[in-house]
Amino acid sequence: MALNLRLSRVRTGVAEMRRDCYYQLDTTQLNWGEKGVTQMLYGFLVRSNNSWFQAVMAPELKDILQPNPPQYYVGVAKSSHQANALTYLVQCLLANLTGSATNLTQSQCKKPDELPNESTYLYSYLWVQGVVPPNSTQRESFCVRTAVRLVKAVSPAFDLGDYISKEYSTWTKSQWKFIKAQIFLVASWELEMLTLGVGVAVLFTSLLVTYFVSTKADVLFSSVREPNNAAY
Secondary structure, three states, rough: HHHHHHHHHHHHHHHHHHHHHHHOOOOOOOOOHHHHHHHHHHHHHHHOOOHHHHHOOOHHHHHHOOOOOOOOOOOOOOOOOEHHHHHHHHHHHHHHHHHHEEOOHHHHHHHHHHOOOOEEEEEEEEEOOOOOOHHHHHHHHEEEOOOOOOOOOOHHHHHHOOOOOOOOOOOOOOOOOOOOOOOOOOHHHHHHHHHHHHHHHHHHHHHHHHHHHOOOOOHHHOOOOOOOOOOO
8 A cells, every 4th residue: 555655746846847848848737646546556457347437438439448457568459540449548548638628529520521610630539438427327428629639559570571670669568488486395304303313223233134045055045964874
């Protein structure tokens, strides 16, 4: 708990500096605080399917929220026209934090170029779910005007058609090698002393037996001969 509080305070300080920079650039002032940063940490590290993330997500993207942290693995895109779930999640969060709410309807939000005071050259428009008011079951959806955009990060090697380029990246893949471990068990000191004692006892016992057998060899290994006057 203390570690989470320290992380929240550190990120709050960074967020406040970024807020000052944004405010000096005459953009929307961000409403940052320890509570907001804590909510963001909770969404990215514990559970992405929470009330805040639900409110800032587009209705068609609500299924990417899960009762666990989002997947951070960067792999090959499944489609050239579709980004991964984490990219859409970050886009919606940045749009909520840096953009502004508008009075546009859902149809106007989809086609803002038809309106005189809106332009897709300067802004992008995102229709989000919104929050659920008290004593209600319907969300208050609205349109967000933001400067956040999605741009494909394509290697120049694909534009040049040079798939064996050594200057630009063409392929990345994580390789997991076979992991093995060797465990060597070390006996306890008591077991080592017991083993040594038993070995010494067996050694002296074998020496005594060998000495006894050697001294009595003429008796133990002599052949018994029959007397000459034996009658049959």
